[in-house]
Amino acid sequence: MTPLLEIRQLKKSFVTPDGGRHTVVAVDYFAMPEQQQxxxxxxxxxxxxxxxxxxxxxxxxxxxxxxxxxxxxxxxxEAQRDRLRATKIGYIFQTFNLLQGxxxxxxxxxxxxxGPGVDRPFALGLLQRMGLExxxxxxxxxxxxGQQQRVAVxxxxxxxxxxxLADEPTGNLDHRNATExxxxxxxxxRENNAALLxxxxxxxxxxxxxxxxxxxxxxxxxxxxxxxx
Amino acid sequence: xxxxxxxxxxxxxxxxxxxxxxxxxxxxxxxxMSVWAVKEQSQAVFTxxxxxxxxxxxxxxxxxxxxxxxxxxxxxxxxxLAWSDFETIRSNANVALALPLAVGDNYKGYRLVxxxxxxxxxxxxAPGKRFTLPEGEEFFDAGRREAVVGSFAAQKLGLxxxxxxxxYHGLIFNEKDQHAExxxxxxxxxxxxxxxxxxxxxxxxxxxxxxxxxxxxxTEISAVLVKLKSPAAGFQMDxxxxxxxxxxxxxxxxxxxxxxxxKKIGWFDQLLALISYLVALVAxxxxxxxxxxxxxxxxxxxxxxxxxxxxxxxxxxxxxxxAATISALGMVFAFAFYAAIMxxxxxxxxxxxxxxxxxxxxxxxxxxxxxxxxxxxxxxxIVPAVxxxxxxxxxxxxPVS
Numbered sequence: 001m002t003p004l005l006e007i008r009q010l011k012k013s014f015v016t017p018d019g020g021r022h023t024v025v026a027v028d029y030f031a032m033p034e035q036q037q038x039x040x041x042x043x044x045x046x047x048x049x050x051x052x053x054x055x056x057x058x059x060x061x062x063x064x065x066x067x068x069x070x071x072x073x074x075x076x077x078e079a080q081r082d083r084l085r086a087t088k089i090g091y092i093f094q095t096f097n098l099l100q101g102x103x104x105x106x107x108x109x110x111x112x113x114x115g116p117g118v119d120r121p122f123a124l125g126l127l128q129r130m131g132l133e134x135x136x137x138x139x140x141x142x143x144x145x146g147q148q149q150r151v152a153v154x155x156x157x158x159x160x161x162x163x164x165l166a167d168e169p170t171g172n173l174d175h176r177n178a179t180e181x182x183x184x185x186x187x188x189x190r191e192n193n194a195a196l197l198x199x200x201x202x203x204x205x206x207x208x209x210x211x212x213x214x215x216x217x218x219x220x221x222x223x224x225x226x227x228x229x
Numbered sequence: 230x231x232x233x234x235x236x237x238x239x240x241x242x243x244x245x246x247x248x249x250x251x252x253x254x255x256x257x258x259x260x261x262m263s264v265w266a267v268k269e270q271s272q273a274v275f276t277x278x279x280x281x282x283x284x285x286x287x288x289x290x291x292x293x294x295x296x297x298x299x300x301x302x303x304x305x306x307x308x309x310l311a312w313s314d315f316e317t318i319r320s321n322a323n324v325a326l327a328l329p330l331a332v333g334d335n336y337k338g339y340r341l342v343x344x345x346x347x348x349x350x351x352x353x354x355a356p357g358k359r360f361t362l363p364e365g366e367e368f369f370d371a372g373r374r375e376a377v378v379g380s381f382a383a384q385k386l387g388l389x390x391x392x393x394x395x396x397y398h399g400l401i402f403n404e405k406d407q408h409a410e411x412x413x414x415x416x417x418x419x420x421x422x423x424x425x426x427x428x429x430x431x432x433x434x435x436x437x438x439x440x441x442x443x444x445x446x447x448t449e450i451s452a453v454l455v456k457l458k459s460p461a462a463g464f465q466m467d468x469x470x471x472x473x474x475x476x477x478x479x480x481x482x483x484x485x486x487x488x489x490x491x492k493k494i495g496w497f498d499q500l501l502a503l504i505s506y507l508v509a510l511v512a513x514x515x516x517x518x519x520x521x522x523x524x525x526x527x528x529x530x531x532x533x534x535x536x537x538x539x540x541x542x543x544x545x546x547x548x549x550x551x552a553a554t555i556s557a558l559g560m561v562f563a564f565a566f567y568a569a570i571m572x573x574x575x576x577x578x579x580x581x582x583x584x585x586x587x588x589x590x591x592x593x594x595x596x597x598x599x600x601x602x603x604x605x606x607x608x609x610x611i612v613p614a615v616x617x618x619x620x621x622x623x624x625x626x627x628p629v630s
Contacts, residue, residue, distance in 0.1 A: 049623075050623075053622075053623045053626075056536070058535070058536060058622045058623050058626075059623050078541070079540050079541070079542075082535070082538055082539070082540045082541075083538070083540070085536075085538045086537065086538020086539075087538070091536055091537070093536075093626065097529075097533045097536070097626060099238075099530055099533060099534075100530075101238040101239070101241065101242045101530075102234075102238055106234065106238075109231065110231055110234070110235070110534075110537065111537045111538070113231035114534075114537055114538035114539045114540075114543070115538055118231065155537070159538075
């Protein structure tokens with residue numbers, strides 16, 4: 001069975017201030033089946049965000065392939081990667097990245113407008129599911145951190161994505177809110193038949209996942225292979 | 230559907246700079262439209278005003294000065310001509326009507342024009358339009374010291390039927406130069422929107438024989454307004470007076486003579502237009518500056534939008550639309566500036582010349598100027614739009630610490 005996400009020989013490096021190149025991501029193989037919920041562990045600076053940005057098509061890899069639902073994302077021109085991201089991928093950021101000038105509802109609707117189109121009833125349903133039915137017209141600054149996180153989750157799911165990427169989604173939350181948020185993200189993804197790839201360095205968060213992989217291991221294996229060549 | 234929301238929210242977030250930029254566009258646009266419209270209308274109106282005559286006969290001199298003096302009641306007369314010159318032209322077979330004018334006195338700065346009653350009673354000053362008086366008022370009697378006052382002059386001087394006044398010598402008011410004669414206002418003309426609104430008409434002899442005037446003025450006049458029987462007659466008169474003669478000047482046709490004025494002041498028109506273009510250009514550049522300066526704070530928002538799936542050209546288009554919207558907003562306000570400038574200009578022109586401009590008259594400048602400025606505004610958005618287009622998404626997704 002074809003996995004939802006399949007990554008081969010992925011490599012991404014950046015130019016260092018002294019003119020050299022620093023390899024941040026070097027993943028030989030990585031795959032996720034449909035609806036899987038997988039946590040990737042990794043310390044700060046281990047390339048977690050870069051890895052997610054590569055999967056989301058925000059960054060273009062130096063080499064290798066990323067295939068999402070049969071589409072070789074890494075080979076697509078930028079406009080098509082944008083389109084694929086808008087329709088197949090939901091992204092939850094550590095800092096939520098809500099648009100401050102827009103209400104909760106508008107944040108969700110705006111995300112939809114770049115994808116398959118605005119579906120207001122679905123957006124309202126999502127926000128209701130997140131317990132935000134009373135906050136639809138509130139601006140992010142008028143919400144608690146936990147509520148902002150829930151808006152970000154609703155926005156990530158607004159386009160009925162096949163894959164949700166979550167980058168340290170509990171990094172800005174206290175323990176109680178973090179526990180609730182992880183539960184909510186997992187439930188919401190399950191209800192919407194979306195796979196979840198969550199990266200975190202928080203042990204408590206990682207412990208709540210049945211499947212956990214270490215990004216450092218993934219990177220190490222590839223780098224070792226690179227070194228052997 | 231979300232594009233208008235994006236633009237609206239962005240404008241709201243930068244409300245102060247939006248309003249200031251839109252106001253500068255409004256000023257530039259309003260100035261541009263009003264300079265253009267005043268030029269267009271005044272040219273049309275001034276070259277169209279002829280008081281119902283084809284030409285003016287006067288002393289040898291400038292045709293323009295002759296027309297300004299006899300038709301627009303501006304400027305000094307270039308000199309006098311003899312009564313016999315009037316009789317000669319009046320009896321010319323090509324002349325349908327000739328009426329003499331004598332000037333040289335004023336009442337508190339408003340010019341007295343001596344003429345025959347026919348000028349007010351028989352002449353159509355514009356096709357189908359004659360001077361009219363309110364019920365119960367009358368035109369002056371050529372043999373009495375009576376006056377008919379133009380509407381604007383009457384309003385400014387507070388003159389009404391039955392009022393009496395002493396004329397003052399000269400065209401410029403000097404209270405020491407009062408004449409002894411007393412004139413009675415017998416009528417106040419209804420507004421004609423012509424230079425006649427700014428003058429006081431009295432019998433021709435009144436000017437000619439005013440106490441203190443030199444004796445020879447009794448047989449002289451300032452100009453003769455001439456209505457020809459056919460346009461071809463104008464060439465004959467032109468030949469007779471201007472080319473063969475050397476004592477008198479026949480200014481004909483009046484509209485063409487006035488065009489000379491606009492040619493003479495063309496450089497001033499161009500200067501005004503240039504200034505208004507520059508103001509509009511600077512205002513448009515302010516759009517560029519205001520959006521460009523806000524780009525650094527917007528880059529995170531742009532990165533978030535891009536991470537949500539917005540394409541580069543969507544962001545590029547949104548910035549262009551935003552720039553065009555600021556410009557469009559400015560042009561809405563520009564019509565208020567336009568109206569204010571036009572109303573002011575019309576009042577000044579009316580006060581100075583009696584000619585009335587219509588501030589609300591349609592002009593194509595009201596179409597092309599907003600279109601041009603909105604397009605220019607959109608063009609000004611290109612530079613910040615390119616900056617937005619090039620925003621590296623991954624670099625700006627994290628908050629700036």
